[in-house]
Amino acid sequence: MSRLVERVVHGLRVVIDRDQCVGFGDCVKEAPEGFKLDEDSIAAFVEPEADEDSIAAFVEPEAVERERLLRACDACPVDAITVWDETGRQIVPSRVGI
Numbered sequence: 524m525s526r527l528v529e530r531v532v533h534g535l536r537v538v539i540d541r542d543q544c545v546g547f548g549d550c551v552k553e554a555p556e557g558f559k560l561d562e563d564s565i566a567a568f569v570e571p572e573a574d575e576d577s578i579a580a581f582v583e584p585e586a587v588e589r590e591r592l593l594r595a596c597d598a599c600p601v602d603a604i605t606v607w608d609e610t611g612r613q614i615v616p617s618r619v620g621i
């Protein structure tokens with residue numbers, strides 16, 4: 524099973540490399556609506572709750588505004604999160620510069 528998980532949020536393609544993640548939680552601190560640590564303390568996307576009684580209450584990555592999402596992704600100390608914009612340009616990690 525691949526350890527890469529991917530979501531499109533605000534038109535941005537966000538990929539978490541769960542093999543790279545060391546579970547410091549910087550992304551979660553910055554954007555808890557979008558990221559969480561799973562039971563193994565590895566970053567994952569927050570999924571909508573599958574609770575039929577509280578359909579309106581679920582949390583989605585889209586609840587995070589674009590700038591804060593990018594800050595959260597760029598906060599990763601081991602570059603486990605990569606983001607591509609709508610044109611396919613890699614924008615996180617920003618210091619890669621491609």
Ligand code: SF4
Nearest residue numbers: 544545547548550599
């Ligand atoms: S900031 Fe990076 S290392 Fe830390 S939990 Fe998030 S993905 Fe994992």
